[in-house]
Amino acid sequence: MPETTVAHEPTSHGQAAYEPTDRTVLTRARERASYDRALVHSILDAAYVCHLGFVRDGRPVVLPTLYGRVGERLYVHGSTGSRPLRMAGKPDPGLPVCLTVTHVDGLVLARSAFHHSLNYRSVVVHGIAHQVTDPEEKTTALDALVDHAIPGRSHDSRPANTKELAATAVLRLDLTEVSAKVRTGGPNDDPEDLGLPHWTGVIPLSTTYGAPIPADDLDPSIALPAYLSAL
Amino acid sequence: MPETTVAHEPTSHGQAAYEPTDRTVLTRARERASYDRALVHSILDAAYVCHLGFVRDGRPVVLPTLYGRVGERLYVHGSTGSRPLRMAGKPDPGLPVCLTVTHVDGLVLARSAFHHSLNYRSVVVHGIAHQVTDPEEKTTALDALVDHAIPGRSHDSRPANTKELAATAVLRLDLTEVSAKVRTGGPNDDPEDLGLPHWTGVIPLSTTYGAPIPADDLDPSIALPAYLSAL
Numbered sequence: 151m152p153e154t155t156v157a158h159e160p161t162s163h164g165q166a167a168y169e170p171t172d173r174t175v176l177t178r179a180r181e182r183a184s185y186d187r188a189l190v191h192s193i194l195d196a197a198y199v200c201h202l203g204f205v206r207d208g209r210p211v212v213l214p215t216l217y218g219r220v221g222e223r224l225y226v227h228g229s230t231g232s233r234p235l236r237m238a239g240k241p242d243p244g245l246p247v248c249l250t251v252t253h254v255d256g257l258v259l260a261r262s263a264f265h266h267s268l269n270y271r272s273v274v275v276h277g278i279a280h281q282v283t284d285p286e287e288k289t290t291a292l293d294a295l296v297d298h299a300i301p302g303r304s305h306d307s308r309p310a311n312t313k314e315l316a317a318t319a320v321l322r323l324d325l326t327e328v329s330a331k332v333r334t335g336g337p338n339d340d341p342e343d344l345g346l347p348h349w350t351g352v353i354p355l356s357t358t359y360g361a362p363i364p365a366d367d368l369d370p371s372i373a374l375p376a377y378l379s380a381l
Numbered sequence: 382m383p384e385t386t387v388a389h390e391p392t393s394h395g396q397a398a399y400e401p402t403d404r405t406v407l408t409r410a411r412e413r414a415s416y417d418r419a420l421v422h423s424i425l426d427a428a429y430v431c432h433l434g435f436v437r438d439g440r441p442v443v444l445p446t447l448y449g450r451v452g453e454r455l456y457v458h459g460s461t462g463s464r465p466l467r468m469a470g471k472p473d474p475g476l477p478v479c480l481t482v483t484h485v486d487g488l489v490l491a492r493s494a495f496h497h498s499l500n501y502r503s504v505v506v507h508g509i510a511h512q513v514t515d516p517e518e519k520t521t522a523l524d525a526l527v528d529h530a531i532p533g534r535s536h537d538s539r540p541a542n543t544k545e546l547a548a549t550a551v552l553r554l555d556l557t558e559v560s561a562k563v564r565t566g567g568p569n570d571d572p573e574d575l576g577l578p579h580w581t582g583v584i585p586l587s588t589t590y591g592a593p594i595p596a597d598d599l600d601p602s603i604a605l606p607a608y609l610s611a612l
Contacts, residue, residue: 173440198485198499198586201432203443209404212434212443214483214503252445254429256591259609263527263538264545268429272445296494306579307494314495336596348537349603353612354591355429360487364582365567372580378490381584 160222160324162187173276174329184330193273193330194219194251198299202226203248204279217249218294222325224249225291229319230281244278249323257353260337261346269333269352276327282320285312291320302377391453391555393418404507405560415561424504424561425450425482429530433457434479435510448480449525453556455480456522460550461512475509480554488584491568492577500564500583507558513551516543522551533608 167185168174176183184190194200202215216227230245256269282288292315293304310318337350359381362374398416399405407414415421425431433446447458461476487500513519523546524535541549568581590612593605 173442198488199483199501201434201443201481201483203432203434203441203479205436205439205441208436209477209507210434210436210441210443210479211404212432212479212481212505214481214501216499246440248434248441248443250432250443250445252430252432254588257429257530259531259534259538261539262541262545263523263535264541264549266527266530266534266538268447268530270430270445274443276440292494296497299488299497299499300490300584303490303497304494307490307497308492308574308577308579310493310495314493318495336594339596339598343539344598346539347600347603348539349593349595349606349609350599351593351595353531353593353609355588356591357485357586358589360585360587362580362582362584363567364580365570367570367575368581369578372578375580378580378584 160326162222168326168328170329171276171327174274174327176329176331179331179333182331182333184332185328186330189332190273190325190328190330191219193253193271194224195298196253197251200226200249200251202228203250204245216295216298218291218296218298220290220294224275224323224325225282225294226279226321226323227295227319228321230279230321242281244280245321247277247279247321247323249275249277254355255334256355258333258337259350259353261339261343261348261350265337265339267333267337269335271330271332273328273330275323275325277323279321279323282322285315287322288315288318288320291322292318295320300377306375306377391557393453399557399559401560402507402558405505405558407560407562410562410564413562413564415563416559417561420563421504421556421559421561422450424484424502425455426529427484428482431457431480431482433459434481435476446480447526447529449522449527449529451521451525455506455554455556456513456525457510457552457554458526458550459552461510461552473512475511476552478508478510478552478554480506480508485586486565487586489564489568490581490584492570492574492579492581496568496570498564498568500566502561502563504559504561506554506556508554510552510554513553516546518553519546519549519551522553523549526551531608537606537608
């Protein structure tokens, strides 16, 4: 029988930080690491794509992927590829993944080439992703993907029907093995370089929205809703 | 003896496109795939970070990473971890990697949740990354990393000295197994949804530079150079 039960939702158990594991301890610049839950959530919630890594035939594959967050659970567009297994009546063993989200906030121009850097915020999530099969959970997942891009949009679009849900592959990945890494501030030049004649500082980077472009076939009587003009 | 020779640089052999391989044939939305060399270069040249995937202890790892391009070769900040092997006199077998670069260009808001999407440009590179050990090649690589962020900056900063080069880990990855994927345009709603009362179209996204922030210890007599005010 295909799996129809929904795994228990993970909770934060009242803890403000994720527990570091061997996989999530940083090897470089450990002072920039954080396991703070609120920081992790803010980084995850601010990006449009993640980069999902998995292993296929022994080789790494990294694909830009849509996702959304519901509490301590991520829903990720995609498949474990295990449908043949499930149709044979075997449970989905899950797909080991690494999901990474990065924001580049600035270019750090030092006096030395060696100390050039970026200001950034990143989160790395390790875990086992499982195929979502329950239609109600899939609806929650698809709402999460849509609302992740534009909060509230799931209420201003036609929800998926049964056929569309069946055609949508979504993975579930819980936030347990998680780390964040952040760099902020100016360049860290060596003291002996401070007299060099090069401009040094930070060029900030940010993502901005452009003016919304209506679809060619949009009825002109339909005005831009408030939640979109607010962008 | 440690490896000191520089591998021959790859060339395009006058071909305008990369040859697809099993790993680079897309499984989904193949009509969006491209193997055009110039398109791949433009996507790679426009991003500040890539997401580098590799396998460690059988599990995938994806890290945001600095990189730069020199012709058909990428230089990537990082290590294969094979220094113990090399110090034992064995050649570096290289690290199988997947390097992915993505630009999100717009949010595609369809009338149905199912047809929501993103406009994007992405490149996926598969290959074996090798540690750069030759000091002259390392200098080329470090210049490429600096100039990738700000073209020309390698000429307006102090080049790395011998000690800094020794402390810099850089990988070489050639552009042979490469694919690009691009989505542009408006939403692709189903015909039966065209009468629904939801605003539909595209919200463009772009990355913009903010006003440069000089370092606290910058000599005020050093003006912002032209190549930075041009941003």
